Amino acid sequence: MDYSHFMTEVSKRRRPATTRELTKIAYSAPKSTVSLAEGMPNEKTFPFTEISVKLYDGTSFILDEKELAAALQYIPTQGYPPLVQALREYQRRAHAPPLWESRDIVVVSGAQDGLSKILEAVIGTGDPILVPNPLYPGVEVVVAPHQAELIAISQDDDGPVPKALRETLRDRQLSGEKMPKIMYINPTGTNPTGIIIPLERRKEIYSIACEYNFLIVDDDPYHFMHFDKEEPRSFLSLDTEGRVIRLDSFSKVISSGIRVGFVTAAAPLIASVELHLQSSHLHAPTLSQVIFYKLLKMWGYDGMLAHYMRLRCFYKERRDVIAALAHKHLNGLVDFNVPKGGFFLWIKVRGIENTWKMMMQRGVTEGVIMAPGAAFMMDTTKPCNAIRASFAKASYEEMDLAMERLAQLIRAELDKNYTIENVDAR
Numbered sequence: 232m233d234y235s236h237f238m239t240e241v242s243k244r245r246r247p248a249t250t251r252e253l254t255k256i257a258y259s260a261p262k263s264t265v266s267l268a269e270g271m272p273n274e275k276t277f278p279f280t281e282i283s284v285k286l287y288d289g290t291s292f293i294l295d296e297k298e299l300a301a302a303l304q305y306i307p308t309q310g311y312p313p314l315v316q317a318l319r320e321y322q323r324r325a326h327a328p329p330l331w332e333s334r335d336i337v338v339v340s341g342a343q344d345g346l347s348k349i350l351e352a353v354i355g356t357g358d359p360i361l362v363p364n365p366l367y368p369g370v371e372v373v374v375a376p377h378q379a380e381l382i383a384i385s386q387d388d389d390g391p392v393p394k395a396l397r398e399t400l401r402d403r404q405l406s407g408e409k410m411p412k413i414m415y416i417n418p419t420g421t422n423p424t425g426i427i428i429p430l431e432r433r434k435e436i437y438s439i440a441c442e443y444n445f446l447i448v449d450d451d452p453y454h455f456m457h458f459d460k461e462e463p464r465s466f467l468s469l470d471t472e473g474r475v476i477r478l479d480s481f482s483k484v485i486s487s488g489i490r491v492g493f494v495t496a497a498a499p500l501i502a503s504v505e506l507h508l509q510s511s512h513l514h515a516p517t518l519s520q521v522i523f524y525k526l527l528k529m530w531g532y533d534g535m536l537a538h539y540m541r542l543r544c545f546y547k548e549r550r551d552v553i554a555a556l557a558h559k560h561l562n563g564l565v566d567f568n569v570p571k572g573g574f575f576l577w578i579k580v581r582g583i584e585n586t587w588k589m590m591m592q593r594g595v596t597e598g599v600i601m602a603p604g605a606a607f608m609m610d611t612t613k614p615c616n617a618i619r620a621s622f623a624k625a626s627y628e629e630m631d632l633a634m635e636r637l638a639q640l641i642r643a644e645l646d647k648n649y650t651i652e653n654v655d656a657r
Contacts, residue, residue, distance in 0.1 A: 232473055234499040237412045237446055239355040245506040251513065255307040274300040284522060292525050302521035308505045308513060310338030310493070311520040317527050318493055322479075324532050326468040328495070333473060335501040337508070338493045340515045342452050342480035345494040347373045348507045349448060349476055352500070353413050354379050361399075361414035361445065363391045365607035365617070367422045370415050382411060383609040388568060390428035391416065393435040400443045413446045419463050420453030423607045423619040424577045425570020427457055430464050437469050445474070452480040452492075455539040457572035458547045473497040481523065483574075484542055489519045546574070546623065553622035553630050560634040564641050574623040577604075582645050585614035589644050599636040 235243065253268040260266070282299060285291040294302055301311070309315055318336055328334060339345040350373045354360055357378055362370060364383035371381065382399060384391045396414075403410060416436070418428045428436075440447050449466040457463060467477040480492035492515075494504055508514060527535065553576055554569045566579045580586055590603040604617025618637070622630065 232497070234497060236444075237353050237500075238503060239352060239358075241355070242352040242503050242507070245503070245510065247506060248509045251308055251509045254305060255309070258307050258312055269305065271305050274304060277303050279303065282518075282522075284525070286526075290529065292529060294521065294525070298521060298525075302518045304517060306514055306517050306520070308337070308508050309501075310336075310515060311517060311524060314338065314520050314524040314527070317524060321527070321532060321535075322467075322477075322495055326465050326477075328467045329471045330473050330497075333497060334495060335498040336493050336495045337501050337504050338491065338515045338520060339504075339508070340490045340492070340512070341482050341487075342450060342478040342492040343369050344490075344515070345478045345492055345504070346370070346448070346450060348504045349478075349494065349496075349500070350374055350413075350415075351377075352503045352507060353446065357409075359403075359409055359411040361396070361411045362609060363416065363421075364609045365423055365604065366415065366609065367417050367450070368606055371609075371611075380409075381609045384414075386424070386426075388426060389432050390418065390421065390426055391432075391436060393432060393439060396436065396439055400439070404443075410443065411445050413448060414440065415448045415450065416466065417450045418466065419451055420456050420570065420572025420574070422453075422573060423575050423602070423604075423617075425568070425573050425575050427459060427463055427571040433464065433466060434469060437466060437475075440474055441472055447475045449475050449477040451478065452483050453573040454479070455536075456483060456542060456546060456574075458543060458550060459571055467495060476500060484539060485523065485526070489523065490516060491519050491523050549622045549627075550576075552627055553620065553634075556631050556634045557620075560631075560638040561641070564638060574621050576620045576622060578618045578620060579604075580616045580618065580641055583616055583641065583648070586616060586618050587614075589640055590618060593643075594637075594640055597636055597640060599633050599640065601633070601637065 257266040257269060279299060282294040283291060315336060315338065322336065323331060339348065346369060354374050354377050357380065359380040359382050360374060361382050361384055363386050384399060385395045386392065418433065420427065437447065447466050451465060454463065454465060465477065466475045476494065476496040478492065478494055481489065494501065530538065550570055557567060557576065564581060566581065567576060570576060583589065587603045587605050590601055594600060602619040604615035604619065605611050605613065607619065608615050625633065
């Protein structure tokens with residue numbers, strides 16, 4: 232594929248920093264090589280002498296003098312070399328991607344960092360981008376300054392509707408409008424709806440991407456956080472043409488504060504992300520990468536899967552609790568589907584056109600904070616009757632109280648609307 236077709240002119244103009252390239256060379260050079268090229272501080276000046284980490288199963292590890300020196304130092308932009316190699320093997324086992332020899336990875340400071348770098352490499356001023364509606368708002372935050380055209384693709388209970396996607400693309404092509412180069416998809420435990428796109432639909436969307444020549448951003452932080460018995464297959468596992476850019480994050484499954492994620496894509500696209508990183512923060516935090524590498528080395532791939540299974544059971548129970556509480560307090564007031572993955576319950580309120588003021592003003596005053604649905608729509612100014620409630624962190628008692636207070640808010644809003652309608656009728 233000609234990946235230059237997808238890159239912005241700004242991205243094409245980026246050039247590698249010589250000092251960053253020398254750091255990469257120094258890390259891969261024989262131990263006999265002496266380097267005076269990098270502007271690295273001397274590790275002897277760092278005030279830290281040891282960092283120990285204890286895990287929930289009672290095991291622990293220590294970053295000794297040599298490891299700590301590496302963990303507190305500059306590294307190549309692509310990432311801590313031992314971790315990069317470990318993540319390549321992790322990705323190969325998790326998804327068995329076709330064309331693996333032509334792909335590469337780069338470690339980023341969480342998936343949002345990767346999403347930002349990818350979209351800014353592809354989306355230029357006024358460029359169109361295909362997005363599901365509703366969508367994760369982190370996309371709009373990135374592309375808004377570029378005045379990108381968001382092309383909304385309607386969703387049903389299985390995700391973006393292929394028929395709507397195909398019709399949209401066909402109509403744009405016939406009318407001579409600019410065609411999108413990229414589509415953003417959050418396929419598993421979707422934020423905010425909690426759906427999982429079925430395999431056949433993923434295949435159909437991928438087929439359309441091949442037909443109309445656009446890339447797919449496969450943003451999948453909840454891939455291992457689903458509640459189905461069958462493991463979902465990623466878009467990366469279906470990618471026979473090298474058009475999928477996969478974003479993985481360990482924020483939801485290891486630690487959000489550790490800020491470790493990675494991008495997998497065709498090597499030319501990864502090279503573009505690396506150049507962008509060189510011009511921003513050089514590389515993702517080394518200490519986080521070394522700690523995560525030690526964890527991955529200790530657990531191995533099978534140990535990571537066992538950890539994911541523990542998390543699934545944990546969050547599935549919480550999902551079941553919030554669904555039961557919603558039935559208890561909101562029966563007759565709302566509609567919702569039990570989420571199949573992720574952290575969120577997507578609630579649609581009956582009889583209320585827009586939940587924005589109810590949640591952002593009265594909700595805060597009445598002691599319950601949930602996200603109004605309009606925040607996740609392509610056009611945030613249009614009315615939306617939905618609310619997103621997270622079941623990830625609050626205690627069961629807090630969930631119960633939140634649902635009770637939400638019911639009170641909805642009833643008060645309905646009563647207010649009824650009163651206004653009666654006054655208007657007079």
